[in-house]
Amino acid sequence: VTPAGDPADGQWQRVHPLTPAVKSWQALVVVLFLLAQDVGQGALRGDVPGGDGLPLDGLGVGVIAGGGVLLVIGLALAVGFAVLSWRMTRYRLTDEALELHHGVLSRKQRAARLDRLQAVDVVQPLVARIFGLARLNLEVAGAGDSKITLAYLGHDRATSLRAHLLARAAGVTYETAEAPQAPEHAVFELPLRRLLGSLLLSGPAAFAALLVTALVVGLAASVATGEALGGFAAAGLPGVLAVGGMLWGRFTKGFGFRVSTGPDGIRLRHGLLEQRSQTVPPGRVQAVRLRQPLLWRPVDWWQVQVNVAGYGGAGDAGGESETTLLPVADRREALTVLGMVVPDLGVSPPEQPFAVIEAALSGAGGAAGFVTSPPAARRLDPISWRHNGYRATEQVLLIRRGRLSRELDVVPHARTQSLGVRQGPWQRRLGLASFAVHSTTGPVTPVVPHLASSEAARLLDEQAARSRAARLAAGPERWMDHAATGQGTLEQPPVGPVTAASVPGAAPPAAAS
Amino acid sequence: MGSTRAAEPFQPEGVVWTAVSPRLASARRLSGCVPLLVLALGAAVPALVVPWAPLWILAALFAALAGWVFWLAPRQAAAWGYAERADDLLIRSGILVRRVVVVPYGRMQFVDVEAGPVDRMFGIAQVQLHTASPGTDAAIPGLAPDEAARLRDRLASRGQAQLAGL
Numbered sequence: 001v002t003p004a005g006d007p008a009d010g011q012w013q014r015v016h017p018l019t020p021a022v023k024s025w026q027a028l029v030v031v032l033f034l035l036a037q038d039v040g041q042g043a044l045r046g047d048v049p050g051g052d053g054l055p056l057d058g059l060g061v062g063v064i065a066g067g068g069v070l071l072v073i074g075l076a077l078a079v080g081f082a083v084l085s086w087r088m089t090r091y092r093l094t095d096e097a098l099e100l101h102h103g104v105l106s107r108k109q110r111a112a113r114l115d116r117l118q119a120v121d122v123v124q125p126l127v128a129r130i131f132g133l134a135r136l137n138l139e140v141a142g143a144g145d146s147k148i149t150l151a152y153l154g155h156d157r158a159t160s161l162r163a164h165l166l167a168r169a170a171g172v173t174y175e176t177a178e179a180p181q182a183p184e185h186a187v188f189e190l191p192l193r194r195l196l197g198s199l200l201l202s203g204p205a206a207f208a209a210l211l212v213t214a215l216v217v218g219l220a221a222s223v224a225t226g227e228a229l230g231g232f233a234a235a236g237l238p239g240v241l242a243v244g245g246m247l248w249g250r251f252t253k254g255f256g257f258r259v260s261t262g263p264d265g266i267r268l269r270h271g272l273l274e275q276r277s278q279t280v281p282p283g284r285v286q287a288v289r290l291r292q293p294l295l296w297r298p299v300d301w302w303q304v305q306v307n308v309a310g311y312g313g314a315g316d317a318g319g320e321s322e323t324t325l326l327p328v329a330d331r332r333e334a335l336t337v338l339g340m341v342v343p344d345l346g347v348s349p350p351e352q353p354f355a356v357i358e359a360a361l362s363g364a365g366g367a368a369g370f371v372t373s374p375p376a377a378r379r380l381d382p383i384s385w386r387h388n389g390y391r392a393t394e395q396v397l398l399i400r401r402g403r404l405s406r407e408l409d410v411v412p413h414a415r416t417q418s419l420g421v422r423q424g425p426w427q428r429r430l431g432l433a434s435f436a437v438h439s440t441t442g443p444v445t446p447v448v449p450h451l452a453s454s455e456a457a458r459l460l461d462e463q464a465a466r467s468r469a470a471r472l473a474a475g476p477e478r479w480m481d482h483a484a485t486g487q488g489t490l491e492q493p494p495v496g497p498v499t500a501a502s503v504p505g506a507a508p509p510a511a512a513s
Numbered sequence: 514m515g516s517t518r519a520a521e522p523f524q525p526e527g528v529v530w531t532a533v534s535p536r537l538a539s540a541r542r543l544s545g546c547v548p549l550l551v552l553a554l555g556a557a558v559p560a561l562v563v564p565w566a567p568l569w570i571l572a573a574l575f576a577a578l579a580g581w582v583f584w585l586a587p588r589q590a591a592a593w594g595y596a597e598r599a600d601d602l603l604i605r606s607g608i609l610v611r612r613v614v615v616v617p618y619g620r621m622q623f624v625d626v627e628a629g630p631v632d633r634m635f636g637i638a639q640v641q642l643h644t645a646s647p648g649t650d651a652a653i654p655g656l657a658p659d660e661a662a663r664l665r666d667r668l669a670s671r672g673q674a675q676l677a678g679l
Contacts, residue, residue, distance in 0.1 A: 141645060309645055416617075416620075417644040417645055417646035417648075418615060418616040418617065418646060418649040419614070420615070420648070420649075421612065422610065422611070423522070423523070424609070424610045425609050433522050438646035438649045439648070440647075453521065453522055454521070454522075457522035457525060460522055464600075464601055464615050464617070467617065468600050468601075471617070471620075
C-alpha cells in the first residue's frame, strides 16, 4: 500500500487518513453534546444549595461519572472501529477496472469495469469540505446498488482520479502520470433569483401559503371570539415545517447549479452545503424529461431530468439531485442542454427541428407530425387528450403529455429497453390503449396514454423495428475510440448494411463473461 | 384508426402465440382457492357456535371469492401467450387489463427460471426476462419444465448473439 503515490499506477492505495474523523463526526458530536449536557446539569444541581436536585456527593456523582465513562468508552469504540475500517479499505486503478477492498467484519471486494462506466461523481459533504476531502462515486450500470464509493480522498486527488477514470473509459491513451483534463466550457449557470422564484412558484410553496393563511385566519378568529384554538395552530405547524424543510432541501441542492460540457461529457456542479460535481459521458443518458409545472407557465421555465443507468437506484439517498440536469431553466437553456445529451433529434432538412420541438413543448393536436389521442379519449381524459401524443423521428421518440402542466419525454431509439401496450376495461370499450417505453431506473417513465388501439399496435410494431435498427448502428462504449474512427454519431449513421460486428467496439469484451 | 395492418395490439399480424400449459389454471386454482376456503371455514365454524350474522356474511364472501378465483384461473391461464420472433420476444397476458410486452433479445440482461412448491406439484415453471429497465415486466408462467429450460437456453444464446450496450 502506497500512502500517496500516483493515483493511477496500478498499486493499492489507501483513502485519506482523515477519513475516520469525518466518518465518525456524527458520533463525536452526539457524545460531546451528551457529555456537555451531563456536566452542565450536574453543575447546575451543584450550584443550587438546598434545591430538590440530587446532592452532588454520593449517588449523583456516581451517576454522572458512570455515564461519562460509558460515553467515553462508546466514543473510543466508534473511533477505533472507524480507524480499523480505514486500515482495511484500499483501492487501485488498473487499465481495465477500479477495484475496492473494504469491510472489517465481512471483507468485501468489488471491481468495476471502466468500459461500463456510466457516470463519475465527486461529492463533498459539509464536514468533508471543511477538511478539503471529497467522496468519489463511480457508477456502472447495474440493478440496485452498483456504484463504487471511495470515501474520502483529498479533493485534488479525487479530481485527478476522475480524469484518469474518464480518460481510460473513453479509450484515450496517454503516457503522462497525470491524465489529460478534458477542456470544458460553461453552458448554464442558475441565478439565485431564479432559484428562489422557482421555489416560490412551486406546489409546496403554494400549499404552505394556503396553510399559513388558514392558520392566521384561525388565530384571528380565536382572538376575536375568545375561544382557545391553540390546538388548531398546533395541528398546522408541523405541516408548515415539513414544507419548509422540503423547500430548504431543494434550495440547497439547486444552489449554484452550473452545467458545462466537454469531450468527456456533461458536467454538473451544485449544492450549498454538500457540493456535488457530476460527470456523465456522452451516450450515457437513456431518456430525458422536460417538465413545466402549471405555476411556471407564465415565466416559461422548465425542469430537465434524465435517466442514467445506475443513478437513482435502490438505496440511493441522492436520487433526485443526481438525476436533475437543470432544476429550473428558460426554454432556450433547456433546449441547449437537451441538444447536448441528445445531439441528434433526427428531424430531416425539409422540416425545421425548431418547429418540431416547439410543437413538442407547447403544441396541441397533430401539428408537426404528432399523433394524439382520438376524440374517444375525451371521456377518460377531458382536459389533455388533444395534448397527449407522440412523434417518432429518425432518431428519437418524442412523447408529449399534459395541458396544464406540461411534460415532454425524449427517448433515443437506440436506448429503448423494451416496449409495452396496456389496455384497461374502459379503454377497451372506447378502442384505446396506452403505450409505454421501458427505460432504465430514473424519473423518466415514458408513457403515451390513450392512443387509438390500432395506433398503439402500429407504434409497437414500428418502434420495435426502429429501436432494432438504431441498436445495430449504435456507437461503441468507448466514446473517444469512436471519435478517432471518424464516424460521428452526430451524423446520421448508415442503417442497413451495418452489423454489430462491423462497428468497432460494439461487442465489448464483457460480453464473453 | 384507418390502419388495417395491425388493428389490434394484442393480435399483431403474422404472430403465432404459443399458449402456456393448462396446468397453470390448476396451480392457480389450488394456490388461490385453498387459502380463501380456509378463511371461509374460519368464519363459518364460530358462526355455527355463535349465531351472529356478520360472521356468515364474511364466510359467504370468502367462499364467493374462492368461487370467483376458481372461475377466473383457467381464463387467465388461457390469456397468457408468448411468441418468439426473429429479434424479440412477445408476451401477452390479462383479461380485464390486457398487456403485451416486446422484449428485444439484444436488451436482455438475464433470464430467471423459477418453480415454487405448488408449481412443482403441477409440473410447471416460470421464465422471467430482465432488461436494464425495472419497467420490463416480462414473465411467462406455466411452462413445462423442459420447455422452460429450452426457452431459457434459446433466449440466452440469442441474447448473446445480439448483445448491445445499454
